[in-house]
Amino acid sequence: MTTSHYIAGRWVEGQGSDCISVNDPALGQPFAELMAASVAQVDQAVSAARGALPAWKITSASKRAAYLRGFAEQLGQRREALITLQMRNNGKPRHEAEIDLDDAIATFGYYAELAEQLPSKNRDVPLAAPGFSARTRLEPVGVVGLIVPWNFPLVTSAWKLAPALAAGCTVVLKPSEVTPLIEQAYGQIADALGLPAGVLNIVNGKAETGAALSNHNGLDKLSFTGSNSVGSQVMRSASAQCRPVTLELGGKSAIVVFDDCDVGQAVEWIVAGITWNAGQMCSATSRLLVQEGIADALLPRLQAALENLRVGNPLSEEVDMGPLTSQAQWLKVAGYFATAREEGLQCLAGGKALDRDGWFVSPTLYADVPKDSRLWTEEIFGPVLCARRFATEEQAIAEANDSRFGLVATVCSADLERAERVADALEVGHVWINSVQAVFVETSWGGTKGSGIGRELGPWGLSAYQSVKHVTRCLG
Structure with missing residues (x-):
């Protein structure tokens, strides 16, 4: 049994009713277990964060930056252990x-730099009216709850934790019950750095723990990354208290390939967009829109590339794609394979779970998928790609935008003016042109429509944890 809750600067055993099994998805077997935090322990964590807030928010920006750089350095020192845990869990x-690890390290380093710039952000505001002066203060929003998913643990938590601490907020972090171990590194680092008790608190658990945190009236803000169904519950909890939220939710993203694109290069970008993390990404480009002039050449090459991917246990062999992370996700994806058969979709590659230990599925490609197919419209969260052909640029834009989601998109074309024009027309938060999904900490992350509210990363990520105050003084 693992002790995995970090509250008020101390490691404590869970007192909740749920026992969490931590699994190796390549074997389909548990390798650790822990007791969830109780509702009372969530309350203790929020109280600890509330108690630590007054001193932390007036801690100098340079000192907060030093702590953040310490997190980056300590993550690097734990490199091999954290990489192995990502592979295993x-x-x-x-x-x-x-x-993933490099991303987390870069995030803490970036927000250390932004933290050092905070004093210069508090400045005088020129007024047109005589007889008054005004100034701006950027202040921490307060105590924040951070709920993160299982597909990118360590990374998504860094995207929230680093800017929150940089802004002067105190936090309660709830990792996913599927991957509850790796974020323990943040508590261990807090201990090693001497981070004041209560500034960072970590509680693990299932739905009861998440609900206790999202419903807690001691929070000033909540940031959630996960499914739309849970996100709507988080939003309802926030609305009951008129509390701000950041929501990073699902996607059903398009990759648009024009007929002037190099076929081999296009295949590389398409495969990366649907098989990275076994397709378990909100940003997976799972809708392929391919222009008619290149479709007959591209689809067979894409089929072969997916069939030739090495799928297996990353701890025992060199692989291109590992298993799905949980049995629940494996069953969900298998359900979509069944739906595809019921709908009579044309399967060019995969379309089945693999007959081996663990939660493996084959990289999958369906061709000429109707727009009303569930596989075309619903987020699957697996390596399942649906393709359709288009004739004109206008048709490609219309079909790419025909979704309730709006997280990301990719455009592939040798005509850069056209690629830029299409990128501007797509109703999403981030577009890549002729690229894999390279995410940089300096750029924003978030979407439009049903893909969420607010932005993470870049200066926008820091702003999400800041409150703007103006002070106006009469000079008379």
């Missing part, structure tokens, strides 16, 4: 786990 191939 998530099923990520080594190269993906390495990028």
Whole structure:
């Protein structure tokens, strides 16, 4: 049994009613277990954050920046252990786990730099009216709850934790019950750095723990990344208290390939967009829109590329794609395979679970998928790609935008003016042109429509944890 709750600067055992099994998805077997935090322990964590807030928010920006750089350095010192845990608990191939860790390190380093710039952001405001002066203060929003998903643990928590601490907020972090172990590193680092008790608190648990945190009246803000169904519950909890939220939710993103694109290069971008993390990404480009002039050449090459991917256990072999992270997700994806058969979809590759230990599925491609198919419209969260053909640029834009989601998109074309024009017309939060999904901490992350509210990363990520105050003084 693992002790995994970090409250008020101390490690404590869970007192909740749920026992959490931590699984190796490549084997389909548990390798650790822990007791969830109780509702009372969630309350203790929020109280600890509330108690630590007055001192933390007036801690100098330079000192907060030093702590953040300490987090980055300590993550690097734990490199091999964290990479191995990502591979074991998530099923990520080594190269993906390495990028995850590098992303988290870069995030803490970036927000350390922004923290040092905070004093210059408090400045005088020119007024047109005589006889008054005004100034701006950027203040921490207060105590924030952070609820993060299982597909990118360590990374998504860094995207929230680093800017929250930089802004002067205190936090209660709830990792996913599917991957509850890796975020323990943040508590261990807090201990090693001497971070004041209560500034960072970590509580693990299932739905009861998440509800206790999202409903807690001691929070000033909540930031959630996960499914739309849970996100709507989080939003209802926030609305009951008129509390601000940041929501990073689902996607059903398009990759648009024009007929002037190099076929081999297009295949590389398409495969990366649907098989990275076994397709378990809100940003997975799971809708392929391919122009008629290139479709007959591209689809067979894409079929072969997906069939040739090495799928297996990342801890015992060199692989391109690992298993799905949980049995629940494996069953969900298998259900979509059944739906595809019922709908009579044309399967060019995959379309089945693999007959081996663990939660493996085959990389899958369906061709000429109708727009009313469930597989075309619903987020699957697996390596399942649906393709349709288009004739004109206008048709491609219309079909790409015909979704209740609006997180990301990719445009592939040798005509850069056209690519930029299409990127501007797409109703999403982030567009890549002729690229894999490279995410940089300096750019924003978030979507439009049903893909969420607010932005993470970049200066926008810091602003999400700041409150703007103006002070106006009469000079008379």
